Amino acid sequence: MRATYLKIITLILVFLLAGNSYVALTQGSSGHRAHGLDFAGMDKSVNPADDFFDYCNGEWLKKTAIPNDRSSYGTFDILAEQANKQTSDLIMEASKSPRGSEASKVGDFYDAFMDEKAIEAKGLSPLKVELDEINAIGDKKALAHVFGSELRADVDPLNNTNFYTDRLFGLWVSPDFDNPTKNVPYMLQGGLGMPDSDTYLGTEANSVELQTKYRAHIAAVLKLAKVEGVDAQADRIYELERKIASIHVNRADSADVLKANNPWRLADFSSKAAGLDWPAFFEAAGLAKQPMIMVWHPGGITGEAALVGSQPLDVWKEYLRFHAIDRAAGLLPKAFADERFNFYGRALSGIPQQSERWKRGVRATSNALGDAVGQLYVKHYFSPQAKATVQTMVKNIVVAFGHRIDNLEWMSPATRAKAKAKLDTLYIGVGYPEHWRDYAGLKIVRDDPLGNAQRTSLFDYRASLAKLNKPVDKSEWWMTPQTVNAVNLPLQNALNFPAAILRPPFFDMEADPAQNYGGIGATIGHEISHSFDDQGSQFDAQGRLQNWWTAQDLAHFRESADRLAAQFDAYEPLPGVHVNGKLTLSENIADLAGVSAAYDGLRLAFGGKPAPDSEGFTGDQRFFVAFGQIWRGKQRPEAMRLQLATDGHAPDEYRADTVRNVDGWYGAFNIRPGGKLYLAPDARVRVW
Ligand SMILES: [Zn+2]
Numbered sequence: 001m002r003a004t005y006l007k008i009i010t011l012i013l014v015f016l017l018a019g020n021s022y023v024a025l026t027q028g029s030s031g032h033r034a035h036g037l038d039f040a041g042m043d044k045s046v047n048p049a050d051d052f053f054d055y056c057n058g059e060w061l062k063k064t065a066i067p068n069d070r071s072s073y074g075t076f077d078i079l080a081e082q083a084n085k086q087t088s089d090l091i092m093e094a095s096k097s098p099r100g101s102e103a104s105k106v107g108d109f110y111d112a113f114m115d116e117k118a119i120e121a122k123g124l125s126p127l128k129v130e131l132d133e134i135n136a137i138g139d140k141k142a143l144a145h146v147f148g149s150e151l152r153a154d155v156d157p158l159n160n161t162n163f164y165t166d167r168l169f170g171l172w173v174s175p176d177f178d179n180p181t182k183n184v185p186y187m188l189q190g191g192l193g194m195p196d197s198d199t200y201l202g203t204e205a206n207s208v209e210l211q212t213k214y215r216a217h218i219a220a221v222l223k224l225a226k227v228e229g230v231d232a233q234a235d236r237i238y239e240l241e242r243k244i245a246s247i248h249v250n251r252a253d254s255a256d257v258l259k260a261n262n263p264w265r266l267a268d269f270s271s272k273a274a275g276l277d278w279p280a281f282f283e284a285a286g287l288a289k290q291p292m293i294m295v296w297h298p299g300g301i302t303g304e305a306a307l308v309g310s311q312p313l314d315v316w317k318e319y320l321r322f323h324a325i326d327r328a329a330g331l332l333p334k335a336f337a338d339e340r341f342n343f344y345g346r347a348l349s350g351i352p353q354q355s356e357r358w359k360r361g362v363r364a365t366s367n368a369l370g371d372a373v374g375q376l377y378v379k380h381y382f383s384p385q386a387k388a389t390v391q392t393m394v395k396n397i398v399v400a401f402g403h404r405i406d407n408l409e410w411m412s413p414a415t416r417a418k419a420k421a422k423l424d425t426l427y428i429g430v431g432y433p434e435h436w437r438d439y440a441g442l443k444i445v446r447d448d449p450l451g452n453a454q455r456t457s458l459f460d461y462r463a464s465l466a467k468l469n470k471p472v473d474k475s476e477w478w479m480t481p482q483t484v485n486a487v488n489l490p491l492q493n494a495l496n497f498p499a500a501i502l503r504p505p506f507f508d509m510e511a512d513p514a515q516n517y518g519g520i521g522a523t524i525g526h527e528i529s530h531s532f533d534d535q536g537s538q539f540d541a542q543g544r545l546q547n548w549w550t551a552q553d554l555a556h557f558r559e560s561a562d563r564l565a566a567q568f569d570a571y572e573p574l575p576g577v578h579v580n581g582k583l584t585l586s587e588n589i590a591d592l593a594g595v596s597a598a599y600d601g602l603r604l605a606f607g608g609k610p611a612p613d614s615e616g617f618t619g620d621q622r623f624f625v626a627f628g629q630i631w632r633g634k635q636r637p638e639a640m641r642l643q644l645a646t647d648g649h650a651p652d653e654y655r656a657d658t659v660r661n662v663d664g665w666y667g668a669f670n671i672r673p674g675g676k677l678y679l680a681p682d683a684r685v686r687v688w
Helices: 011-016 052-063 075-094 102-114 116-122 125-135 140-149 197-201 205-224 230-247 266-272 278-285 298-310 313-331 334-349 357-368 370-381 384-406 413-424 449-467 513-530 551-569 585-605 619-630 637-646 652-661 663-668
Strands: 072-074 169-175 183-189 263-265 292-295 427-431 487-489 494-498 633-635
Touching (some): 052 619, 052 652, 072 075, 075 370, 075 633, 102 357, 102 370, 102 449, 125 313, 125 449, 140 298, 140 313, 169 449, 183 298, 197 205, 205 230, 230 298, 263 266, 266 278, 266 292, 266 298, 313 334, 334 637, 357 370, 487 513, 494 513, 513 585, 513 619, 551 652, 585 619, 585 652
Antiparallel strands (some): 072 633, 169 183, 263 292, 487 494
C-alpha cells in the first residue's frame, strides 16, 4: 500500500492504541544517540556488498535486545520512545495549566487514565449506560439503531491504510474520488475482533492456534464480567465473527481503490444490502441527510447486513456486550486490561510484557488530544530553523524528482506533462499543520477515564461529519506532529512530514547534508514517489480518481515493477516464509525512488558535485550509511509473521538493501561482481 512510510499502523498498534480499543501500547527503555552517524553500531568486518544492512548496523544488532514490552525494536521505536518521553513531560506540565484551557484537558485526560485506584473501585459501572442500551434492544430495528449510534470515524483506508474496526462498520470522511473539491462519507466493513478475515479462516497451525486463543479470550472477558453460561456464549460470539470473516473482502482487494469507488444513494442501501434496517442505522449515525455514501467494501457491507438479518437477535446482543467490554478493557479494572493484553499483546504480537501504565497513559492522551499535545510538542521540540532547512531539502528533492521524470525515456509526452503538473500542485507539509484543531466542546473530566475516551471518539466522529458541509482543505493533516512517520495523501495531492520524524537519525540540524539526505531526504523522496507510482497514477493533480497514464507507459512501469517484486519475493525472513513482493511493491518502489531522488537532491545541494568527505568516509558513503541506519531494527517472529502477512512494508533489512539497485552505491563502496547483493547493471531495477 501507499501512504505511510513506516509500519506504525500495523495491526499491533491499532489493537493496542486508542481509537479502536481506547487503550495505548507504549514504548520501552531509552536509547538516545548522539549526533552524527553511528560508527560504533556498524560492523565494518562485513563486506557491504554481501550484507549492507549488517555492515551499517551489525554491532548494534549484536548488542541490542528487544525490550520485553515490545514486538520489535529499531530506529522508529527509539524515536517513538523519545517522542513519548517528550510528550510525557509536556503532559505532566499541562496538568498545572489554568482550568478550562486546552492544556488542562490534556492534563485531566492523563490524570484520569492514571487513577488506577478509582478505576478499580468503579468496576464495570462506567460501562453501565452502554450495556443497558444493548440489553434494552428489543428488535432488529433497535439493533440497527445501536449499530448506527456506535459508528465512529475509526478507519482511514487511503492515507493511513487502516482498514480495521471492531465496530460493525467504519466511517471515513475525505474528498470524493470523483470530485475532490467536496468531502463525502466512505463506509468500510468491520466487526471482527481479530486482525482480518484470514486469521479466522486460515487452516495452518499458526492460525488455528490464534483462533483457539481468541475464543478463550472471549470466554475470559465474559468470565471477568461475571456473565452466565460463558463457554456456550463464547462459542456463539466466535461463530458469528467467523461468519462475518467469511464474507469480508480480503486485504489485497481492500487496498484496490478501483474496487472502492461505489457511490450508493442512501435509498439504495435497503435493496442493495438487505437485512439491516438502514433508515434506523443512518438516523442514529447522523447520516440520514447525506445524499450518498461511498461504499468501500460492497461485498463486506452487503454480507454483514445480511447477517444482521439472518442471525438471532440475542447472539448479536451477546456480541455487542462482549465488544463493549473488551474495547473498554484498558480503562476498566486491571484484570480486564491484562486479559486484553494477554491476547492482543502476547498471543497476537508476541510481546512478553505489558508496558508501564504511565507510558500507556501518555500514548492514549497523545492519541485522543492529538493536536492539543502536538501544539505543545512543536513549541518545545521543533525550531523554525529546522523547518526552513527541511523545506530547502524538499525543494531540492522535488527538483531532482522532476529531472528524473524529464529523463524517463519510456514515458510519453502526454503522461510526462501530467506528472509534472502533479508535481507542481503537490502540497508538502513540514513539521505541523497550518491550522490546529479546536477542542472546544469536548468535555474531559478528571475522574472519568472511560467517559473521556468515549466522548473523544464521539467528538472525532462529529468533527468528521462536520467536514461534510465544508470545503475541502488540501492542507489538512492526517498525522499528529508527535508521530514518528510520514504520509502521502492522494486525494489531497499532499504529503505530511511530522516534527517527530524530523529528528536524528532522520534529520539533524548539526549533521552534514550527506547524512540528512540519506535519512529524511530518502523519506521525502519516498513519499513524493507515491504520488507517481502504480497507485498514485490513479489520482490526478487535483486528487481525482482518474488514471493519467497511457497504457504503454503503464506497461513499461509494470515491467520494472514486476522485476522489483521478483527481487523481494526471493527474500526469506523466516524459514519457508518469503516476503510478498506484490503486497510490498508500492513501498519498495517508493524506497528505491526515494533513495535515488535524495541522492540526486544531495548533488543539487552541492551544485552538482559530490558531498564532501568527513570522518573517514566519502560524502556518498555517508549518504548510503545514513540510509542503511534509518532501517536498523529487529523483530519478534510473531510480529514478523504478522507483518509479512498483512503489512504493505517489507522488513527493514530488505528496505536498506534496496541500494543494490542504485548505481551510486556501487561507486561509493567499490562493489564488484561476486558480492551477494551485487546486481549486474542491466539487472538493477530502475523504476524512475
Ligand atoms: Zn510508503
